[in-house]
Amino acid sequence: MKTLALIAHDGMKAEMVAFVKDHIDILRKFKLVATGTTGSHIQRTGLDVELKLSGPKGGDAQIASLAAEAQLAGIIFFRDALGKHPHEPDVQMLLRICDVHNVPLATNPATAKYLLIGMAELIEQGK
Numbered sequence: 001m002k003t004l005a006l007i008a009h010d011g012m013k014a015e016m017v018a019f020v021k022d023h024i025d026i027l028r029k030f031k032l033v034a035t036g037t038t039g040s041h042i043q044r045t046g047l048d049v050e051l052k053l054s055g056p057k058g059g060d061a062q063i064a065s066l067a068a069e070a071q072l073a074g075i076i077f078f079r080d081a082l083g084k085h086p087h088e089p090d091v092q093m094l095l096r097i098c099d100v101h102n103v104p105l106a107t108n109p110a111t112a113k114y115l116l117i118g119m120a121e122l123i124e125q126g127k
């Protein structure tokens with residue numbers, strides 16, 4: 001089973017929960033991992049999610065570590081581009097690691113939709 005990481009800044013958590021509900025059938029095809037607070041919101045939809053630390057406490061760094069070790073099929077990270085975040089260096093590190101290791105990364109719901117559709121298609125093809 002492919003692993004997908006889900007992360008949302010506080011200003012985007014409602015968007016993440018709405019996105020998860022809209023795509024719940026596709027998301028059931030993946031093992032899910034999330035930063036702590038995002039993950040606890042997603043768990044309330046009934047999906048099984050492995051929780052890492054909260055983002056500001058190192059959760060983004062843990063997800064980046066998984067990406068660097070080729071353990072993630074993709075990351076959906078709804079960033080709040082209008083907010084300030086004390087752990088911005090960790091966020092930038094995660095984005096950089098995705099590019100270094102060619103890990104699919106969607107940072108907004110429109111892109112995440114296409115990423116999920118594409119990944120579901122690969123699963124259908126057995127890839």
Ligand SMILES: O=C(CO)COP(=O)(O)O
Nearest residue numbers: 035036037038054055056
């Ligand atoms: O801060 C985050 C992403 O940078 C998300 O962390 P939480 O899911 O713990 O709120």
